[in-house]
Amino acid sequence: MDASVIIPTFNKASRLCRVLEAFRYQTVRSFEVVVCNDGSTDETAKALEAFAGGGLPYSLKVTNTANQGAGAARNRAVSVSRGDILIFNDDDMIPSPRYVEAHIAAASNGRFVSRGERWTVPIEVAETFASEPAAPEGLEKLWTASRLSVGENWTRTALTVSPGHYFKWLQSCTSNLAISREGFDRAGGFDEHYGTRWGAEDTDFGYCADRAGWMMTYNPEALNCHLEHSTSSSAKFEQAYPNFLYMQSKYQNRVIDTLLDFISVKIAGQASHDLFNEDEFTNDLPPKVAYR
Template identity: 35%
Template sequence: MLTAPLLSVVIPTRDKAASLRATLTALAAQGRPDGYEVVVVDDGCTDGTRELLHRLAVDGRVPAPQVVDGPRLGRAAARNTGARVARGASLLFLDDDILTAPGHLRAHQEASGKRALVHGLLREFPGARRWLDRYADAGEAELAAAAARVVAGSEGRLVRNTLESLICAMDEGRVPPVAPWAACVGANTSLPRRLFEEAGGFDEGFGLGWGCEDLELGVRLYEAGARAVVPAPAAGVHLTHARPDRWEQHDANLKRFGALHDLRAVRELPRLLGEGGGIAAYVTACTQ
């Protein structure tokens, strides 16, 4: 009988084979900390992702993930699908374009607790598309070394978006904890399975649109007694990519979020997450 892992890494993906390869290679470069598995949710890929996963598994250079078909109903539904088949006592939701450093998985494991919402801070890598093209034909060892340089900041400029800046500022006590649930960022956040199930998982009503389905779960998790933990070694780097209709999708999901939770910190989110938003305006609006 297989022993259930302590941590399940759930990675939803759709047509991002190059960045997914980098994500899995960076995970593999951490070594094999005890007790984790990787579940990849193929949410309708048509770009050779399945072939990539098969090749990596055959080569044996990355931990062979369990691959399941997603429902093609958006990120919330894909993450829920992965969570249902995952066997771990804790769930780490990681996006298919996140680079991590050694110690990342261990940091999530060690910070885990009955009500802990563990978030790894993220920085953006604006040069990611050129970087992926540069290493498209590289072997796994070369790609892993390049990924480590990205995380270290030696492959190009890294920046922090406004949401991550707010999480960091709240964690460090530089601003009031106006939205502690904002630490529930689906790209790099872990929590106990029981807490995830108690809160009801991600709301699949957000559908195919981008944004806010993870923050909305965060509100429900906080209502269930969760508290954010932000360990430095759990940080990662997002391989930045363009999303032409980003603001239209995000505005629609913000409206749904506001309809579900009549909270000032939710209503004022456009001041933080909207085009040109910032921390100062948001915190002021939430505390005045």
């Protein structure tokens, strides 16, 4: 097994189903998908039981946690996985056909954390798509409606224009990220203290991977597409504020203190919308993605 795709999920049954269906069309077959159901109260368990019944061109493994948060769910999924490369994907991120192949290639090449490129579709498009089967025609139509967000463009710039800067780990985003199992173990996995609140646990993981000697690199070939469900980036970062404060207190590092002080001020001042915005888009043309 070359790779394990790790997906934590909580109460997103319809979107998760579209994600699992989209993984049918990968250009490689030497991977498994491991889903950790983190105490969902919707139809997630029933949907996963139906998928696990067979008919998929990849191996699907399902495990459970009791609503402990995404970090704990990822750790649990990793613990039962078999792949040499761990690919972190969310339950609302639709993979392009070369997604797994591109991550395997990048994360197998030395001590690299492979940060893929995330596109986004507006909420109204995402809701329509989530109600329909993820057939090739629908998947291709989804990508034509996708856009590159301001926040993702910031990530692209940070990792390509200034590839030698110290804060590359800040771009750690576990909705599209891959690392070798050795790198994951050296980083110590995810700190489960962050709990069910959104944010910062993946930033913390990126920092730990960096300290362990794994370099963040941008992987534009590993494309996936976010089925948007929130119209307020500022609200998400307000929710994450206590998590960033926890990360700040966790490490005795003046450089990190300065950076996280800046982020905390941005969040508290409502200005995070400008820096991390995911509901405004650039003028980049959507990629042409074929599932045939």
